[in-house]
Amino acid sequence: MIEIDGSVGEGGGQILRSSVALATITGTPIVITNIRANRKKPGLKRQHLAAINAAAEICDARTSGLELHSTTITFEPHCIRSGEYSFSIGTAGSTSLVLQTVLIPLLLGDGPSTVRLEGGTHNEWAPPFDFLEHCYVPMLVKMGADVAVRLERFGFYPAGCGRMVANIKPVDEWRSLELLDRGQLVNRQVRAISAKLPASVADRELKRIRSKTNWPKAEFVADAD
Incomplete structure (x- = not known):
């Protein structure tokens, strides 16, 4: 040991x-x-x-x-x-960090898996679901993984109650990954996500960021849960 x-x-x-x-x-x-x-x-x-x-x-x-x-x-x-799994944190603890603990092992399993997680999806000091969807999973896919994640419900501190699902298939062959160049800017977006708050709160946050960046208004999105 x-x-x-x-x-x-x-x-x-x-x-x-x-x-x-x-x-x-x-x-x-x-x-x-x-x-x-x-x-x-x-x-x-x-x-x-x-x-x-x-x-x-x-x-x-x-x-x-x-x-x-x-x-x-x-x-x-x-x-x-491999198989169907459901894990509940019971608090607003990070579902992303729990998924990262089991994701790579299940990619090495002998069949497809589905993982359902309940808890926090957007937390302080933890990668939010958006990071999984737009950064972490795409890098794994470039390396040969077959993974898809889906957000079913936002989960914020302190209540949590968020829900996400990951569909995972075993890797046939891993590919090397080279990240030597930054690449061209493809898209950018600022999102303000609010839960049980007036819409003006998210709008005020976006307005503040817009004043500091001078980005086009179309690149700012407010979501209410």
């Missing part, structure tokens, strides 16, 4: 998620200590529990220490199982 010190580097949740994902892919049992040691409130939060439990479900892993505020866990994976 490999021991991983969760306080290394930034000492946050990324070393936890990456370690669990890599353990799932390689079938390597691990123990992670000092989880989120460099945060104001160390240990596991609900979104971290959701990510680890999700990974455990797709590979029948044996685990210990999976409880709120725990600073040490063990994770002993078995074979990855």
Whole structure:
């Protein structure tokens, strides 16, 4: 069993998620200590529990220490199982980060998978759904992945209640990725997304940004949930 010190580097949740994902892919049992040691409130939060439990479900892993505020866990994976999965964080925790924990393992599975997640879709300190849709997934597709993500409902702090779906097919052959040039500007857009707020709030945000950029008005969009 490999021991991983969760306080290394930034000492946050990324070393936890990456370690669990890599353990799932390689079938390597691990123990992670000092989880989120460099945060104001160390240990596991609900979104971290959701990510680890999700990974455990797709590979029948044996685990210990999976409880709120725990600073040490063990994770002993078995074979990855493709299939239909639903994961609920129970708070506004990031669905994007939970998906990233299981996405690559499921791309290496033996059949197609569908993952449904409920929680936060647009969070502070986490990639929003738009990043998955327009940046992360397109890069994976360029590398040979067959992935599609769909937002069904926005989820904001503190209520969460957002919902997204990912359809994943196993990779036939990975392709190398070279990003040597910036490329030409294809499109740009500023979106203000509001939930249960007057439309004037989003309009005011857009007006402020427009005053700083001088971009055409058509490139600014207000969405209400």
